[in-house]
Amino acid sequence: MFLPALATGLTRRYPACARSSPAAAWASPRCTGSRRRCFKRLGFNGADDIFYADEFRALGASVIVATADGSQGVHGFVTDAVPYAGAYTHVFACGPTAMLRALDAAVETDGQFSFEERMGCGFGACVGCTLRTKNGYKRVCRDGPVFRREEILWQTQPC
């Protein structure tokens, strides 16, 4: 499991990592014997902005931080940490559309992307948060915010 996220999406990814952690596998009979491993890549502007890294480490996740100013970890964006993800079979990501588009080009597995779109109405009326997918137009606020990576038609999404 590979979980790249910018700061704004961290709290949404934490429960997914918690469910796949060794601690969760130990605590849940359903997950006993699970061999899933969580690779967490976090992107921030600088070292002073970092949060939740220790919480993910406490779950047993492999955590690498990327900072845009290079003050800690990998110098660059969270997508620059993708080569350090190890062997993963699924990607869960959240962040702005530009990040998700760059991530889509950097990974090869199935995944789920959670979009952080600007919302006008927030309940499906204004169509301001629409994505084009293989299954037609979808509203992030009403049909998402999580979509399967393989269903998104990136060439038609604004950045």
Ligand code: FES
């Ligand atoms: S914010 Fe209006 S349709 Fe999604």
